[in-house]
Structure formats: structure tokens, C-alpha cells
Amino acid sequence: MHDDVTREARCFCGGLRLTLKGDPFYVSSCACTRCQRRTGGFFGVTVYVRPEQILERSGETRTFHLTDGSTTFHRCAHCGTSMWWVPDGEDDVIGLAGGCFVGQGLPAPQRMVFTATKHPWVCLPDGLPTFEDAPG
Template sequence: MTTRTARCFCGDYAVTLEGDPLLVSSCCCTRCQRRTGSFFGVTAYFRPSQMVARSGEERTFRLDDATTRFRQCARCGTSVWYAPDDDGWGEDILGVAGGCFADPTLPGPHRMTHAATGHPFVTSPKGVPVYEDGPPE
């Protein structure tokens, strides 16, 4: 079974997950752009039972109008993983920032969402479905 560790920028906080992600998704919404400081975000979705370890000190962040709680490194502030309070995902899934794995074996995105707010030079890998708004239900 594959084991992957996602770490923050300074290396003080990490989460370890077993198995492959259920889904890897790229998102060009402006919230993901601001959250990551990049032109898009990449999230690898896992079941909570796949998280087998956490190390380091975390802090929790949530925007006033949002239901997702972001778990960040208490030292450098990197958002490493996040889960909803209750926004339709249910309690059976969590997201891990794809870049925090720094692992070229992490599967590529299965889709790209919110392309309507993406920068014109950001493109999806060949054959990956692109959605102008959110993902299909």
C-alpha cells in the first residue's frame, strides 16, 4: 500500500496518508488562487481513515462565511489539509493540498473546475475534463 506524507513549507507540520486518493482535482476559483498564492489549487481527496498520522502543531482557520476548516502549520501557516464542517461532502472525505506532498508519484488531476475564473494561460492536461463552474453533482 502506498504511503504519502504531506508537509508544510517549514517542515514542522505533516500528515501521513495510506493508499491512493479517491480523486485529485484542480480548481481555478479565486478562493483557491488566494489560498494557495498560485494560479490554481490542487486537492487530493481521501477518506479520513486513510490519515494514519499527524505531527507538529496545527492551527485551524475558517473564513467567516465558509464551512470548511483549514488545518495549517502553527509556525509557517501553510494550509496542509481541510475538511468541511458540513457542506455536502459529509464527514467521509477530507482534502489535502496536492503541492504539500512534493511527490511526483501523486496521481494527476481527474478534473479542473472553475475554469471561468482561471487565468487564460492555465490549461488542463490533455483528456482531463474542464468545468467552467463547480464540479458536476
């Protein structure tokens, strides 16, 4: 855990930015159907941090609720990049989009969940813990 490192996340258009202090406390990848559709990629990578690790934030957001009401997603109001999300009822966890930290040397994911819906040709590192659906 490096508490002194700072990294900047930015959206596709650059209008939405945030500065993260310290390493995330957990990094998870997920191949569920929602993450695939939300990101447009074959899996999502979530960087879990504490709210006090976000030093600065700039830019305009639009928020969206999942239809099941479990998570609020914050997207750039201009380009629509999904940049962070907060599980409803949780005030000490923020999930950040790993892909927004291009070139910032993030720690690798510590697991992949929902591998049951992963494309079979997506290869995972040897020894990565995997779960067919939600972890137990």
C-alpha cells in the same frame, strides 16, 4: 487504486507532517478565486481521502473558517501552509493540499473546476474534464 503505498505530506517549514496510506479516491484542481488566494498559486489541487487513510500526523496547527462557514482549513501554526481542509458537516472526507506531496508521485488531477476564473495562459492536459464553475 494502490492501498499499500504510503506518502508523506509536509508543510513549508517541515513542522507539520502527515502520512497518507493508499491512493486518494479523487484528485481535483480548482481555479476559483478562493483557491488562488489561499494557495498563492494559479490553481489549487485537492487530494481527497478518507480519514482512516491518515496514519500519522505531527505538528501544531491553526484552524481557519472560510467567511461563508463552508470549510475549515488546517494550517501549520508556524509557517502558515494550508495543508488540509474539511467541508463543514462532512466527517468522511478530508481534502489534502496536493502541493504538500512534493516528489511523492501523486495521481494526476481528474478534472479542473472554476475555469471561468483561470488565467487564460494556464494550459491543461488534453482531455481533462473542465467545468466553468462548480461541477453539476
